[in-house]
Amino acid sequence: MDLHIEKLNEHHKNLSSSEKLEIQLNEFEKQLDLAIALHQQSIVFIHGVGKGVLKNEIHKKLNLKIKLNIIKSYYNDYSNLHGFGATEVFIR
Known part of the structure; x- marks a missing residue:
């Protein structure tokens, strides 16, 4: 799941840093909850290095x-x- 802001919001250039982070973290939570509900073994979140x-x-x-x-x-x-720019989450 790519969490780069340009993948999540086409108007990202008009957003503050805190607004961008909030959008990214909300998407992270949403996708992790979905992966858990679907009983996936793992999910990869691409956050970049920055x-x-x-x-x-x-x-x-x-x-x-x-x-x-x-x-x-x-x-x-x-x-x-992904270099160091991704985190794999292992679900129970």
């Missing part, structure tokens, strides 16, 4: 979901396809 703001916010949310036993784990390591 300054790491989106990745860090996603990882905070995922750490909470691990503590709440909602997901099993997540993995953000180098891949040939």
Whole structure:
């Protein structure tokens, strides 16, 4: 699931940084909830590298979901396809 703002909102140039982040995090939550409901084993979120703001916010949310036993784990390591710009979430 690509979370780059230009993939989520065609008017992204008119948005503030906080508005962009809110849209991206809402889409992250929506897609993760859908993956859980569909009993998927995993889902990959493409957040890019940039300054790491989106990745860090996603990882905070995922750490909470691990503590709440909602997901099993997540993995953000180098891949040939996305470099360090993607996180794979493993669902229970």
